[in-house]
Amino acid sequence: MTSNYSDTPVDKGILIVLSGPSGVGKGTVCKALRECAPDIVYSVSATTRSPREGEVDGVNYFFKTREQFQQLIEQDQMLEWAEYVGNYYGTPRKFVEDTLNSGKDIILEIEVQGALKVKQKFPEGVFLFLLPPSLTELESRIVGRGTEPEDVIRSRMSVAVDEIAMMEHYDYAIVNDQVDSACSRIRSILTAEHCRKDRMIAKIQHWMAEVRK
Template sequence: MYKEKGLLIVLSGPSGVGKGTVRKEIFSQNDAKFEYSISMTTRKPREGEVDGVDYFFKSREEFEQLIEQGKLLEYAEFVGNYYGTPVDYVRDTIENGRDVFLEIEVQGARQVREKFPEALFIFLAPPSLSELRNRIVTRGTETEDVISKRLQTAKEEIEMMDLYDYVVENDEVKLACERIKSIVVAEHCKRERISKRYQIMLEAE
């Protein structure tokens, strides 16, 4: 029996746009049927964290070996520890017909586009740069210099919008979530995704 593959859904956008908030809202809803992509890291597990649930915990040597083998969709190093997305977990989940949801930074999305071009790329955009600035300012105690650098980076990231298939404005979190879910439904209805199922059905007659 033919089984349709799942989708890799990549949600990305500039810092401060609300990616994490939107992702949490989507996963809090009863109709969310996505698997959240579990990241891999070289940092030590914190109290209560479970390997394979919170993160895949690896040694630095193991992680660097996986980089060399091309086993990571994307990765980066923060404060002396590696973080990345294991490609085998994503592929296995998709092969089993389940959608995988990946929330990452724009640079990470660029890496995924190179290795997994068939993924669904959604860019979460701010209503305006002034609104993005307000969100960055209200996040914490960053200095004016840091805020300016973040805004400059955000402008550069917005210019990379062409890497994506869809753009969703995050004017209201619930509205942004509904738009994202609608995009996923539309992708599943694409002719090239479902035509094989009907070909098999016709051949069986």
């Protein structure tokens, strides 16, 4: 029997935003996710700084002139952006939207203020806050880097407490006690989010329309 039903539209991917205080292990968790969940796309930021040796446009960053970046801001094509040490950094809207429309999940690893800006434009995203097992452990991780003096460490801990207080704006809190465990929790959250009925409405409506033709 030949079906007369047309193809079901591709499900949109999920935007995942991961934040947490400095030293909590965001980069380490994202690196581990690349290995255990290679189907997740990692957002590529845009910047006005010059490429470093070995960096590739569109892979490490989207390299823009200052004028190009400012134009993207004016056209509301940056989900979030900031200026740091004389250069712009930000998340291009088009790259994120194209990835989601292709049915792939995409993850943004950004600081709290940037995440809140993204949430204003993508409230349907999944916002994850990575926590340390304790503040004592967080301080130990920062001290363990051996790269910062005591006054900087105190400042980082103060900022960390302020950032943790912003956790109420996130959907999930994940304790990074072990990297593998944190990755497993994130994957479980994504599995559950893909099963939410409101993410399947377009597919179900398409099926109903096909049957009622």
